[in-house]
Amino acid sequence: MQAFTVWVDADSCPIGVRDMIIRFAQRLKIPTVFTANRPIPLNTRCSFIRMTVSETTPDAADNYIVEHCSPADIAVTRDIPLASRLIDKGIRVLNDRGTVYTRENIGERLSLRNFNLELYENGLAGEKTSSFGKKELNLFANSFDKELQKKIKELRFQATQPLSNE
Template structure:
């Protein structure tokens, strides 16, 4: 299992949770972004720098992630593409993207973007505090435990 992080917008509190948990579990984490992030020294944590081209980090994650990986992103179009690959995708607010909800979230995102471009509506959801960090930590832990259990079960079945 590898954890992929769309690092361009990943809050520090979330990085800290991911890093601590993945180092303890010896899980590889790849942060992908077009600028460097401050990360701890660990053989389990790497920074992959992409170009400044639009969606370069998204494209890298989409190309390199595989079945059994966990991906963290705020980017709903990327989440939609990853869900189509049948990967586990979540955001930093503890929301899991699934085949049942990603199309609706994409449509909602597109509608809100259209409204902002027309000068209607306001940017909501910019607040990120303890409640969101707690929701992320709970979802991340739940998915990580579930995926590790499935991975161990699959390895045991092969032997």
């Protein structure tokens, strides 16, 4: 069975979500890479879970993730422009609240993000994100588990298919 990696944009990932991802990775033995512009402590010593610190330039961690992930992988980020770039590469992407980004919904999310950014830059208050609590962590855990199980099932199915002689 072909392996996949979970990529985490760790710069703004809540501690509870990081810990949840680590628990899933340890239980399922899934290679996981946390990428950030600064060292982020991880509560694990597993060889298949690692922290990668990229340059401190803007978007360096995002660029690292985009360059190193493949369509077999899953990414976790709240950064909508990064999510859009990853979706363009065919990667499954979800945010830290359990929302799965797709080709169908990323355009609207990106437009809303840009609109709110424009409001903020002009001194107006845009849409605020609600606080992060147990409800949001549970939504993430359920969504993340569902995406992992889909990916595992997909890979098992691919492994049972005969190789074509094209």
